[in-house]
Amino acid sequence: xxxxxxxxFLSVREGDSSVINCTYTxxxxxxxxxxxxxxxxxxxxxxxxxxxxxxxxxxRLTVLxxxxxxxxxxxxxxxxxxxxxxxxxAETYSGGYQKVTFGTGTKLQVxx
Amino acid sequence: xxxxxxxxxxxxxxxxxxxxIECRSLDFQATTMFWYRQFPKKSLMxxxxxxxxxxxxxxxxxxxxxxxxxxxxxxxxxxxxxSAHPExxxxxxxxxxxxxxxxxxxxxPGTRLTVL
Numbered sequence: 001x002x003x004x005x006x007x008x009f010l011s012v013r014e015g016d017s018s019v020i021n022c023t024y025t026x027x028x029x030x031x032x033x034x035x036x037x038x039x040x041x042x043x044x045x046x047x048x049x050x051x052x053x054x055x056x057x058x059x060r061l062t063v064l065x066x067x068x069x070x071x072x073x074x075x076x077x078x079x080x081x082x083x084x085x086x087x088x089x090a091e092t093y094s095g096g097y098q099k100v101t102f103g104t105g106t107k108l109q110v111x112x
Numbered sequence: 113x114x115x116x117x118x119x120x121x122x123x124x125x126x127x128x129x130x131x132x133i134e135c136r137s138l139d140f141q142a143t144t145m146f147w148y149r150q151f152p153k154k155s156l157m158x159x160x161x162x163x164x165x166x167x168x169x170x171x172x173x174x175x176x177x178x179x180x181x182x183x184x185x186x187x188x189x190x191x192x193x194x195s196a197h198p199e200x201x202x203x204x205x206x207x208x209x210x211x212x213x214x215x216x217x218x219x220x221p222g223t224r225l226t227v228l
Binding site: 033035042044045099100103104 | 118158218222
């Protein structure tokens with residue numbers, strides 16, 4: 001079955017860049033997502049990338065995809081305290097009913 | 113755009129009672145809605161998928177008679193936890209996708225269920 005893995009915790013200083021990594025196993029993944037979850041809240045879609053892309057940039061966010069290694073990363077430039085949250089990597093494939101498989105989430109702690 | 117709401121945001125109930133959670137897509141027609149359960153410090157687990165007007169498809173290990181899902185309209189899906197027990201306490205999150213959201217699912221804010 002599909003499997004998505006992330007490291008559980010990342011701590012960075014305010015103003016530095018954060019890089020959250022994710023690996024997945026399903027080679028048929030078509031869409032890969034990054035979601036942000038603040039304490040006690042639902043998931044907020046941050047960005048997504050199609051499997052035929054290598055990189056996508058959206059303001060402070062940069063997503064890199066290495067399809068060969070099945071590795072996805074999210075870089076947050078100039079990390080702010082408001083970026084403290086849990087970040088979930090997720091993948092899905094075209095077909096069926098669009099089941100999304102989530103990683104375990106990476107808790108990002110931003111130190112002022 | 114693409115806003116999904118859930119109601120209630122928090123609910124506390126006694127063991128043995130039933131609880132209904134609503135999931136609404138506010139500004140788009142949700143052809144498909146998903147219900148997830150999040151365990152503490154763990155990722156989201158898909159419980160079931162529902163398409164408007166048809167029966168929900170449940171994931172393996174999810175009791176369909178315990179977690180009743182209704183997707184009666186293109187903007188509303190409900191999850192009813194029947195005869196709730198303390199082990200059902202969890203954070204339940206719905207998501208929705210529509211024809212015009214491409215393949216992206218938009219998530220509701222979640223409902224915290226506590227069964228005493």
